[in-house]
Amino acid sequence: MFEPTSRPMTDYGGFHQSNGIYWRFVPQDVGTLWAGLSEVKARGMAVRVRGAGHSMNGSSIPRSGEVLIETRGLDSYVFTRPGTITVGAGATMWDVQRLLEPLGYELLVLNDGNAPASTVGGYVSAGGFGAESWRHGGFWESVESIDIVTLEGAVRTVARADPLFSWLFGSMGQLCIIVSATLAVRPRAGGDATFPLGKRGRVPASRHTWEKTIWFSAFVPRPVWGEARRALAAIGERHGHMWQARPAYAYSLPFGRFTPPLIHPAQQDLVAVGIWGEAPEGGFDHAAVRALDADFTLWLRAHPDFRRYAQTELLYPGFDIAAHFGPECFARFREWKNQLDPSGRLAPGLLDLPAQRASA
């Protein structure tokens, strides 16, 4: 069931790389996942979860001796309740959208870029926002419930009213394995399609090769977003030699029901502002990237009400995850961690980034 390999694995940034032997486990359905997890439990093995590997912080990279669960086979879907789709954690958000379109429906929020990137489980683990967020808010506002399993074998449907619900968004694979999620869908503009109640199947997977970019984003309170974007753009310009910069972005995230604590402590309208760019000729020079990162970090420190989108970004060894979340939020996150993963076998070492740099 588990295949040992020492094949180096990197994440999207290519900066973090696995080191040593790990065990690959690619369950093709929920039944196989259960069977694998009971073996993992019996052997007391450590586990890491990987969706599409589109994050850049090293959290989806297996450490030596770990079982790496790759979720792509968890791609089933079913329309059980009007206005929603329940979909496996390993399907990409984009592929779910492509499945819905011919049926006359669409997701409210998905990753930007019009191509497959984050899986459903990876998007929850990041937090998530996209092109339609100005209308529907962060991804978390359009999720009805999340089905999880813990390494202890507990199976749970975490609905909106569950105190755990808000902590799953942005949790970076630290708390549990997300098996599937029930997402709100809406009829496409001008559509009058009958809701496909009861329809089920597997989400066809598509592929896309993305150009390598690096981004630095911050969630900021709406009243200061313009100023924040200008300041961030100025930081990008000061380090203009490190990349082929693209225009700074801003995603409005109107407050709906809640803001996940791991995204931002304030329950108010937010804007995700950011700068990004492609690799210059010859690739990224990490000394230059770190210099920008250092300026970005100083800027964030001067604005305690800004939060970095650390769940998705390139983080260097030494990034202080506890300071990033703040003592109170981090303590509560740890409480959930202790409750759901008391043996600490899921993604051990909360974001202790592998010190090793990818050679590629």
Ligand SMILES: Cc1cc2nc3c(=O)[nH]c(=O)nc-3n(C[C@H](O)[C@H](O)[C@H](O)COP(=O)(O)OP(=O)(O)OC[C@H]3O[C@@H](n4cnc5c(N)ncnc54)[C@H](O)[C@@H]3O)c2cc1C
């Ligand atoms: C080209 C590109 C475009 C992007 N666009 C956007 C965007 O528009 N909006 C946005 O918000 N983000 C965007 N991102 C960031 C992306 O959404 C996040 O990095 C997301 O976490 C990637 O999902 P993944 O499936 O690749 O997860 P991975 O990178 O494989 O894993 C990320 C984390 O999630 C955990 N995880 C993954 N699946 C599960 C699961 N089933 N159960 C438990 N934990 C799990 C992993 O352990 C890891 O900690 C983009 C990234 C790229 C590279």
